[in-house]
Amino acid sequence: MTGRQKAKSEETQRRVLEAAISAIENGGMEAVQIRKIAAQAGYSVGSVYKHYEDQDALIAAVDTVTLGRIKTSMSEAVDGIEDPIEQLKALARTYLAFARNHRNLWKTLFTHQLPEGREAPESHIQGTVDLLAFIAGPLKQLDPGLDDAKLSVRTRTCFAALHGLVAISLEERFVGLPDDEMDREMMFLVERLAGKGAGQG
Incomplete structure (x- = not known):
């Protein structure tokens, strides 16, 4: 493949991916249909399949972009913050804000599953x-005695607790919380998960 051909191929892949991202942002995961994505990107269906095996592969590529965007947001959120608990609070607020502002991308990230195998x-x-490393860093500062295995478990526990609170809030069901109470309770959760004695046991 010549340099020109490679550049053209990469441009096709980029435009198809951007079209899929836009489709999910506006219509959710169900909006990703190869024929419609091809038309939106300005290519043939065959051109899409040259870069993405199927609809699942295209959605997985969008999920990778979403993870990257969350990572960038989190990196910016903790920049200049030294206190580990304040870092965790900033990460929690940033995660909630991303989920609210990019609900369909966030939802797709956690609901899309690749075919078995x-x-x-x-x-x-x-x-x-x-993403988990953002949480693991402050937790390790708070409890240097955690070995890698326990730190991994604690990190996943903290993320699962925060993710659950955010998910319930976004569903706007009867257990959801108003914005001001949501922030207060989220900070309460962070303090309890990462506070004094969190590493014991």
Whole structure:
């Protein structure tokens, strides 16, 4: 493949991915249909399949982009903050804000599943690892005695608790909380999860 051909191929892949991102932002995961994405990107259906095996592969690529955007937001949120609990609070608020502002992308990230037997792209796996590292860093500062195995478990526990609170809030069901109470209770949760004695046991 010549340099020009490679550049053209990369441009096609980028435009198709952007079209899929736009489709999910506006209509949710169900809006990703290869024929419609091809038309929106300005390419043939065959051109889409040259870069993405199927609809699931295209959605997985969008999920990787979403993970990257969350990572960027979190990195900016903790920049200049030294206190580990304040870092965790900033991460929690940022995560909630991203979920609210990009609800369909966020929802797709956690609801889309690849067909049985197909592994997630390495970029997706690495993106998940990078996000959890934002939480693991402050937790390690708070409890230096945690070994890698316990730190991994504690990190996942903290993320699961926060994610659950955010998910319930966004569903706007009877257990959801108004904005001001949501922030207060989210900070309460962070303090309890990462506060004194969190590493014991």
